[in-house]
Amino acid sequence: MSEQPLILWVRRDLRLGDQPMLAAAVATGRPLLPVFVLDPETEALGAAAKWRLGLAVAEFARALEKIGLRLTLRRGPALAVLQALVAETGAGGVWWSRLYDPAAVPRDIEVKAALKSAGLEARSFAGHLMHEPWEVETGQGGFYKVFTPYWRAVRDRGVASPAAAPNRAVAPAVWPASERLEDWDLGAAMNRGAAIVAPYQAVGEAAARAKLAAFLDGPVDRYAAARDLPGVAGTSRLSENLTYGEIGIREVWHAGLRARDEGRAGAESFLRELAWREFAYHLMHHTPQITHANWKPEWDSFPWRGDNPDALRWKQGMTGEPFVDAAMREMYVTGTMHNRARMIAGSYLTKHLLTDWRVGLQWFADCLTDWDPASNAMGWQWVAGSGPDAAPYFRVFNPSGQAEKFDAKADYRRRFIAELSRNPGPEALAFFDAVPRSWGLDPARPYPAPVIDLAEGRARALAAYGARKA
Ligand SMILES: Cc1cc2nc3c(=O)[nH]c(=O)nc-3n(C[C@H](O)[C@H](O)[C@H](O)COP(=O)(O)OP(=O)(O)OC[C@H]3O[C@@H](n4cnc5c(N)ncnc54)[C@H](O)[C@@H]3O)c2cc1C
Incomplete structure (x- = not known):
């Protein structure tokens, strides 16, 4: 039994150090078979996150080689893939580090129950x-x-103190066949964006x-x-x-x-x-519903607008509100967005543009290389006012006032908005290379007029809020 290999199902734990599951697995002295599964839940990731995940997987595969292990790649529903691997390798169990999002939890519960009922050791570990x-x-x-x-x-x-990275692990006598990461084409939906965003990834x-x-x-x-x-x-x-x-x-x-x-x-x-x-x-x-439903149900009656032409201009970094547009363009060029800018861009979408926070959440999920199911959902519900411990809805951020306070010299706005400079920098221009051609954006055109007057947008948001309460 103790000689039976252990399958290590790696997901969002792509490191050797401070990895309780890996440390415990190495300590057993058993042969280890790390596997990464491209299952439907992972396939459903947004474009940028999926592409960035591919880079993480490739790097982790290299790290595993250094301790004598190989990362097996398989595509398909997680349970079926793991069962097939168990059958192929004679593994005695499957271990993994726990995840907590509503896409992962039911999958992992099902995997655990099925493996256990087949008499296999199925163990989940803390670590995330x-x-x-x-x-x-x-x-x-x-x-x-x-x-x-x-x-x-x-x-x-x-x-708990971080566990040290193992120097060496026991390899199985035979490695199972692996698919090739290149064949998965995880960056397929990044279009021209990947080459622009890549230098910003560490x-x-x-x-x-x-x-x-x-x-x-x-x-x-x-x-x-x-x-x-x-x-x-x-x-x-x-x-x-x-x-x-x-x-x-x-x-x-x-x-x-x-x-x-x-x-x-x-x-x-x-x-x-x-x-x-x-x-x-x-x-x-x-409260797993935080990822998709108003955390405070009283917000269900709020007249949010669904996707709409103003929201498209927000996505395009073309609202005519420089702080907001710099934020959206930063995300296109670098894959991330500064926290203050996330708050301003989110507030503007949900309040000035009266658009449902889920439109923004989805867009961030598609564009962020640091997309995180919990932080993104909490952040959006916080800016919208519908979440726990949220900013009160009537506290509407003024993007112009915020810019004066937090970007006093306009460094951030100039860095990302080509139309605001006579000699725009490379990042401001890169935005136009990163966005879809179908948007037809051109740095030579004048910067757009605001989608909505800030005072008018604020008044409209507050009126909608008042009507909701009535
Ligand atoms: C609308 C909105 C959406 C967001 N979406 C995401 C997301 O998808 N992924 C994500 O990681 N963060 C998200 N955040 C939180 C925050 O903006 C980022 O974590 C932060 O900007 C990351 O930069 P940093 O690593 O330099 O953070 P630092 O300031 O260096 O903070 C260190 C770490 O603390 C955590 N952290 C910092 N601020 C927050 C916060 N407000 N909420 C939760 N964790 C935080 C992060 O893990 C961060 O890496 C969102 C915030 C908002 C308002």
């Missing part, structure tokens, strides 16, 4: 989060719906760790204020790595704790943001 969402409870035994008390509950709570564990070190080496000191300035490289940029598990959250947390203990200004704020990610997962576990 610092705390399992059901382990953090209010004094009354419920879950947290508001961030500040959640933060109080987790701020000083122990987080793929894999070593790159993620280097980013963390560079951030803690300096920018963390100014993080509390700089994290709000989209024109400044003031944040860690770890979201793309955390979402695919290219770096472990426990490792990041412990590094942040050390910085706090050393008295580094900003380390506390950084830890707090890591807890926001955790809170998003806490909410998604307890």
Whole structure:
């Protein structure tokens, strides 16, 4: 029994260090068979996330080779693929790191039940989060719906130390056949975008760790204020790595704790943001509908507009509102968007353009290389006002005022909007290369007039809000 290989079903845990499942598997001394399954749930990812996932998988395959393992790639429904692999290899079990989103949970429950009933060892491990969402409870035994008390509950709570990366693992006598990553063409829906976005990606564990070190080496000191300035490289940029598990959250947390203990200004704020990610997962576990339905059902009667021509201009970075357009164009060029800009762009769509937050959520899911099911949903419901602990709807961000405050010298807007400069920079021009040709955008044309006057949009949003309450 103990010689039977173990299948390691890897998903969003594409790293060697701080990987409890891998560490436990290596410790058994059994031959290990890592597999990545391109199942329908993974196929359903948005264009940019799917493409970026392909880069992560390729890099992880290289990392596994260094410890003597090979990543097997298979396509098909997860359970069928895993059962076939068990039959081919004589594996005694399948292990994986837990996921928490509504697409993954029912699949994983089904896999676990089927494997167990076939007498196989089916084990799931923690590792994607610092705390399992059901382990953090209010004094009354419920879950947290508001961030500040959640933060109080987790701020000083122990987080398991990151496991060391294994140097070597036992390989099976024979490797199962693998499909080729190139044949999956995970970037198929990226059109011309992939070549533009690629230089902004820092793929894999070593790159993620280097980013963390560079951030803690300096920018963390100014993080509390700089994290709000989209024109400044003031944040860690770890979201793309955390979402695919290219770096472990426990490792990041412990590094942040050390910085706090050393008295580094900003380390506390950084830890707090890591807890926001955790809170998003806490909410998604307890209320999975957060990913697709108004978290507060009273919002169901709100007269959101579905997809509409104004929303198209928002997607195109052509609203005529420079802060909003810079944000949308940043996403097209780099695959990510600054947090302050996400708030402004989201608020503008849901309030000034009175458009359903799900239109924005879906667009972000298609365009972000750091797309995360929990943080994206929580972020959108927060900006829309329909979520737990959300910004009150009547607090409508003014993109122009926000730009004056957070992009005072217009560095961010100029960086991404070609029409605002006489000599636009490469990133501002790259946007026009990245977007679909069918949009017919041209940097030589004048910058568009605003879709809606800001005061008018605000008044319209507040009127709709008032009508909803009546
Ligand atoms: C409408 C909207 C949509 C969003 N969609 C996503 C998404 O799809 N994926 C994603 O990772 N984040 C999302 N966020 C949260 C946030 O904008 C990003 O996590 C952040 O900009 C990533 O940059 P960074 O890694 O430099 O963060 P840092 O400021 O360096 O923070 C460190 C880490 O803390 C976490 N974090 C920081 N801010 C938040 C936050 N507000 N909510 C949850 N976690 C946070 C992230 O894991 C981040 O990598 C969204 C926010 C909004 C308002």
